[in-house]
Amino acid sequence: MTDPAPRPVRSALFVPASSPRALAKAPGAGADAVIYDLEDAVAPAAKPAARDALAGALATPGPALRIVRVNGLGTPWHEDDLQAVRALAPDGVLIPKAEGPAAVAKARDGTGLPVWAMIETPSGVLRAPAIAAAEGLAGLVAGTNDLAAELRAEGRPAMALALQGIVLAARAAGVVALDGVCGAFRDADALRAECAEGRRLGFDGKTLIHPVQVAAANAAFGPSDEEVALARRRIEAFEAMLAQGAGVAVLDGRIVENLHVRAARRILAIAGAAG
């Protein structure tokens, strides 16, 4: 098992490519990634214009990772979307409703970009390990709205197995795992609770639908000051122990082993990258 790239993706803001105001606002929203959406946020009649609008939106590089969500395999827009994305060369392409590695290969071959895959159907959940292991796959994204509808599930607890399966598949393949959106975008408490739950499950970050949600996700999925301080102390304790020729250290009454040091280094890398 390898670890996801240290570039943090604590927050990934969906922005409808059909909304000029949102397109203008997204790069400055403070999210680690912006997902330019051509799929569900864009009405069928608006799709060609939304595709054209991406050229302007992606013209200026920004600090955020820039990913375009195309319409799915089997829709009338998929091929044109892939072609447009190849020409625009963002940082990645996101495929919705992924149900197998073939869809990943098609997106990778069609765009030449790292592929992100939404897991949001029962078949997608069951095949998440193969999707995550596909060549060129950078991350899995839980699509909790579609998934809830398809499962006829009510609320996140009813989707626990699926969410854990997505994290499990991502971890086994060493790719990033992003949690689904919190649709109640004016409800700060609901968002905080979902972020905390997502982090406990092991997700690296959360997808979002409104700029007002970015700060909470960055805070929840980034290491806290306490975590950074503890990580530093664990590394120091372990290195001091190594210098004395011992195999494990003890800090605050708890054992510190190699695995804790690896986790501590990852925390420091994320904290450093996130500034």
Ligand SMILES: CC(C)(COP(=O)(O)OP(=O)(O)OC[C@H]1O[C@@H](n2cnc3c(N)ncnc32)[C@H](O)[C@@H]1OP(=O)(O)O)[C@@H](O)C(=O)NCCC(=O)NCCSC(=O)C[C@H](O)C(=O)O
């Ligand atoms: C939900 C919204 C429709 C609300 O929009 P609005 O009513 O315009 O909100 P505000 O008036 O509060 O907006 C204030 C300003 O912020 C800009 N804005 C709003 N949302 C975004 C955004 N996502 N990115 C960038 N900027 C944004 C507005 O333009 C206002 O700007 P200004 O006028 O200049 O002040 C809207 O937030 C929205 O459309 N959100 C995205 C919805 C979306 O992308 N949905 C699809 C992805 S989620 C999904 O598909 C889940 C998954 O597939 C699953 O199955 O679970």
Ligand SMILES: [Mg+2]
């Ligand atoms: Mg969806």
